[in-house]
Structure formats: C-alpha cells, structure tokens
Amino acid sequence: MPDDDPTAVPPAVPDDVRAPHGPLPEGGTARPITRWGTPVMHAPQQQVTTYDDALATLAADMVATMYAADGVGLAACQVGEDVAMFVFDCPDDDGVRTVGLVCNPVLTLPEGRERRLDDDDEGCLSFPGSFEPCPRPDWARVDGTGLDGEPVSFEGTGLLARCLQHETDHTLGTVFGDRLSAKSRKRLTKKHDAAAEDYPLDWPAGQG
Numbered sequence: 001m002p003d004d005d006p007t008a009v010p011p012a013v014p015d016d017v018r019a020p021h022g023p024l025p026e027g028g029t030a031r032p033i034t035r036w037g038t039p040v041m042h043a044p045q046q047q048v049t050t051y052d053d054a055l056a057t058l059a060a061d062m063v064a065t066m067y068a069a070d071g072v073g074l075a076a077c078q079v080g081e082d083v084a085m086f087v088f089d090c091p092d093d094d095g096v097r098t099v100g101l102v103c104n105p106v107l108t109l110p111e112g113r114e115r116r117l118d119d120d121d122e123g124c125l126s127f128p129g130s131f132e133p134c135p136r137p138d139w140a141r142v143d144g145t146g147l148d149g150e151p152v153s154f155e156g157t158g159l160l161a162r163c164l165q166h167e168t169d170h171t172l173g174t175v176f177g178d179r180l181s182a183k184s185r186k187r188l189t190k191k192h193d194a195a196a197e198d199y200p201l202d203w204p205a206g207q208g
Contacts, residue, residue, distance in 0.1 A: 001073040001090075001166045002123045002131075017089075018098040021152045024087060025101070028060030030068035031079040032205045036127045036175055040077045043173040045084040048103040051149040055083070059101055059147055062087045068204035071125050073163040075170035078126050086167035093138075093158030100154050102144040107168045109137045122162060122176050128203070129195025132188040134176050140164040 034041060048055065058081055066074035066087060073088035089099045109115070115137055122134035141155035142164045154164060166176055177185050200206065 001071060001088075001163050002125050002128070003070050003072050016096075018096060019100070020098075020154070021100055021146050021150075024063045024089065024099050025056060025060040025147070026063070028057070028062065028064035030064045030205045031061055032202045033065065033069060033074075033125050033128070034078050034080045035201075036124070036177065038080070040080055040082055041126060041170075041173070041175060043082075045075075045077055045171045045173070046082050047084050048145065051103075051145075051147060055085070055103075056147050058083065059085065059087060065204065066125075069125050069128075072159065073167045074125060075167050077170055077173075084171040086170065088160075088163050088167060090156075090160045090163040091158070092156040092160040098154060098156060098160055100152065101146060102142055102152055102154065102167075103146065105142045105144040105164075105168045105171055107165060108141040108143070109165070110139055114139075118158070118162065120159075120162065122166065124166070124176055126175065127177065127188070127192050128199040130188045130191030132180060132184045132191075134162075134179055134184075136162050136165050142168055 062074050062079060065079055072090035075086040076083035085103045087101045091097045117135040118138040119133045119135045121131040123131040138161055139157050140161040143153045146152045
C-alpha cells in the first residue's frame with residue numbers, strides 16, 4: 001500500500017515510533033514489485049509454518065522494497081512470494097507511526113454500532129500511480145505471529161486501520177480493486193495507465 005504522500009521519504013526509526021513487537025528487519029534488498037494480474041496476487045497465500053533464515057531474509061527484502069517504493073505496507077505476494085506475511089510502517093489517525101510484521105494475519109473489525117466507515121482514497125503499490133475512495137472500517141486489529149513464531153497483535157485507526165485491512169486482504173488473494181464498483185475500478189485503471197511510464201516493471205528495484 002502506498003503512502004498518501006508519495007513524496008515522503010521514511011526517516012530512520014526514531015524513539016517515538018511504536019514498535020510493540022520490535023523493529024522491522026534491516027539489511028534487505030529492494031525487489032521489483034509484482035503487479036495485479038500475476039497469479040500470486042489473486043490467490044490465498046500459504047500459511048507460514050517454518051520460521052527460519054529464509055523467512056527473515058524475505059522480510060528484510062520486503063521492508064527494503066516498501067521503503068524504496070515510499071509505501072506504508074507491503075505483503076509477500078507483492079514481491080512474488082506465496083507467503084502469508086506483511087510488513088508495515090504506517091501512521092494512525094493521530095499521526096503516530098507504528099511499525100510491524102505479521103505472519104498468518106487474522107483481521108478483527110468492529111461490528112454493529114461500533115462500525116463506522118472511512119471513505120478515504122486507497123492505492124496499491126502493485127497497481128501504482130492511482131488512488132480511488134474505498135470504504136473501510138475506521139478501526140482494525142490484526143493478530144498473527146512474528147518472525148520468531150511468537151504471537152503479535154496490532155491495532156489502529158485512520159490510515160493504519162486501512163493498511164492492516166489492505167495488507168491482510170493481500171494474504172487472502174484480494175486486491176483493493178476487487179472491493180470497488182466497476183465505475184470506480186475503471187477510473188482507477190485510467191489513472192494507473194496514465195502513470196505507467198513512471199513505474200517500469202523493475203520498479204523500485206531498478207531506480208537510482
């Protein structure tokens with residue numbers, strides 16, 4: 001999922017960033033981002049059962065790719081891997097950034113009177129250069145496991161709530177365009193096509 005300010009460059013993680021389960025892995029290599037239409041993007045991802053060096057390397061590459069693309073979240077399928085995992089560095093409704101990593105995410109959303117929809121714009125790094133309003137609940141929680149297999153849990157409001165929902169969707173084979181009306185998806189596609197020259201197929205790995 002892209003940052004709502006595409007010109008922003010994430011700074012080094014400061015002390016006031018929330019990292020309830022520790023910092024994001026470092027030392028990875030940015031990879032090309034997999035695009036909508038690729039089969040891995042449209043099928044449920046394999047659950048993580050082995051927590052090893054290969055998983056940690058993939059996570060570090062995902063973090064590097066997310067930052068290189070000025071994103072706030074990235075799922076493993078977005079670098080072509082059939083693994084139910086995502087990473088994120090995203091602000092909530094109060095502007096407080098939370099960083100984290102979730103394997104095998106399970107999403108909890110408000111129900112009944114507690115359910116309020118946020119109709120802000122949404123975009124996807126795998127369909128770059130375009131945004132469209134996409135109604136989502138304004139609070140979300142995700143539970144899963146970290147790189148060591150221990151339980152993790154994250155919750156938030158605003159863009160963070162949207163990010164947790166968007167990235168969990170990716171692990172289930174859903175892209176946010178699937179949630180749009182035909183008319184909205186047509187507008188999204190038109191914007192994407194107009195921006196295509198800015199996002200070559202090796203983006204962001206081949207940039208700079």
